[in-house]
Amino acid sequence: MLGWLRRVIIGLLALVGLLVLVVAGGLYLLSEQIFEQYESRWQAEELPPRMLLNLSLTGPLPEQEGDAVQALIRRQHQPSLRQVLEALDRAAIDPRVGGILADLSHAELGHAQAQELHQAILRFRSAGKPAIAFADTFGEGQSGNTAYYIASAFDHIWLQPSGDVGLTGIALNFMFLREVLDDLGIDPQLMRRQEYKGVVETLTEHGLTPAVRENYRRIADSLHGRMIEDIAARRSVDPAHLRALVDEAPIDAARGLENRLVDRLGYRDEARAAALALTGGDSRPVSLTAYARTAAKSEKKPAAEIALIAATGPIVRAAPDGLFREDMAAAGQLADALDAAVNTPSVRAILLRIDSPGGSYIASDSIWQAVRRAKESGRPVVAWMGNVAASGGYFIAMAADRIVAQPMTLTGSIGVAGGKIVFAGALDQIGIGHERIATGENATLYSPLEPFTDAQRQHMERTLDRIYADFTGKAAAARGLDSAQIDRAARGRVFTGEDAREVGLIDAVGGYAEALQAVRDLLSLPDGAPLKLQPFPAPEDPFQAMLDLLRGGELMQALGSLSRLSALLTQYEALLGGAMEAPEPLRLPLPELR
Secondary structure (H helix, E strand, O other): OHHHHHHHHHHHHHHHHHHHHHHHHHHHHHHHHHHHHHHHHHOOOOOOOOEEEEEEOOOOOOOOOOOHHHHHHOOOOOOOHHHHHHHHHHHHOOOOEEEEEEEOOOOOOOHHHHHHHHHHHHHHHOOOOOEEEEEOOEOOOOOOHHHHHHHOOOOEEEEOOOOEEOOOOOOOOOOOOHHHHHHHOOEEEEEEEOOOOHHHHHHHOOOOOHHHHHHHHHHHHHHHHHHHHHHHHHHOOOHHHHHHHHHHOOEEHHHHHHOOOOOEEOOHHHHHHHHHHHHOOOOEEEEHHHHHHHHHHOOOOOOEEEEEEEEEOOEEOOOOOOOOOOOOEEHHHHHHHHHHHHOOOOEEEEEEEEEEOOEOHHHHHHHHHHHHHHHHOOOOEEEEEEEEEEOHHHHHHOOOOEEEEOOOOEEEOOOEEEEEEEOHHHHHHOOOOOOOOOOOOOOOOOOOOOOOOHHHHHHHHHHHHHHHHHHHHHHHHHHOOOHHHHHHHOOOOEEEHHHHHHOOOOOEEOOHHHHHHHHHHHOOOOOOOOEEEEEOOOOOOHHHHHHHHHHHOHHHHHHHHHHHHHHHHHHHHHHHHOOOOOOOOOOOOOOOOO
């Protein structure tokens, strides 16, 4: 018994020590971010007179900036998508910028984000500046579709001789759990409106139903067709020939060069030397992040102030606090941000960035009302869609004055699904009994231990009918669709942005540039008039984030609890063991900031 306690204590002490090291390392990395942000307050940054911008993509670009602690935890050191697009557009007209070199070896963007970057590079090139892309490979053991799609916008593509062009086509994969759930005694009692609302099928079906299969087939064809069309145009390759190459992919570097999919074979250092030669011998490499930070501060033009509000992740009524929280579109926070923008006299319009697959109906309706309230205040609202703005993501967009989506955005999904998963049979199989005491006919309505009664199922069906009627009614009113048109656009169908425009769900196909132009049009500003995007809420101050972490975050509370527990166990061991020598507990000097 005492030996076991000793091992427990030693293990706890080791864990506490490890956590101390983690905290110390994390605070050190966070301090680097703080220094980077505050450095300009005491040291002016200067850009060289001639620059080659360097962009290195190491994953998806964050949709919003500002949460320093979350960026640290997720190892996100990239600028946001908006910062990259803004910097590229500024660089196109900056005479100091001679060109750009992008390393796309680890680019992992969604389809709509890839289109945004593709279009931004084309705008940069239209200023007559060279754009060079390098990759060691476009996909290794996985598809390289989006990375190569971005590269196709550059006028020079370099590929490492050992690399591949992994332009393999579009694949949508689904797993179905119904058989294993049946074996386990788990009953998914889920309902939907209507037949194209496929979100429940992985649990309720053994395979795709015909309607959902038809819908996803159209999505795959639309995405693939857009990629083929754009790449063929940029690379001057016949679309039919490109489709044949896709069917043979991945293609090795030599064949990629032979078929004009790449321009040069070489290594990263060789691509860098070639890029510097193209931009002039006196050019100096500057990271796009550093350029964005410095060039933005030097901007002197008067500009209309536009509130930028991001709805990212699942839509929820309230987002949980915590160090390891994921991005969520919380109704209260978004409504507060919209109200704050409306109450800021200098804000003339709102750009609502949406990248969400949907979520809570109640939360979606709350955000919809906040968007409508902002619009009624006289502030135009433009919804700018990301990789996905479907179901609840579309719900919050439809109140905007204008909706802009990329051709490869996934949107629509006007429908609803609900119900519950019943685990009673699984508990019976493993010998866990259960019983209930209920005081109302619907007390067990949401219980995972009781199946729906007939009356309860009818109640749920009526609830789904009510929500579906509300969703379709608001969509029809917002988009000016009659009953036949909204039926064609709804029933749970998911559309690409290109197809969504055809059925009247969006106003324009495009991205960042088109969304900004929509703002100008609504404000009656001339084409190209300068706009200043101001994030709401304001980006988090890294210094304040560190203080909050020290003041009372979960990590420090956990450290304190472990320290106290180790001390108690040590005292208990000494009590039981008498004269037995006990290790001295590690006592942490926990800060107490008031």
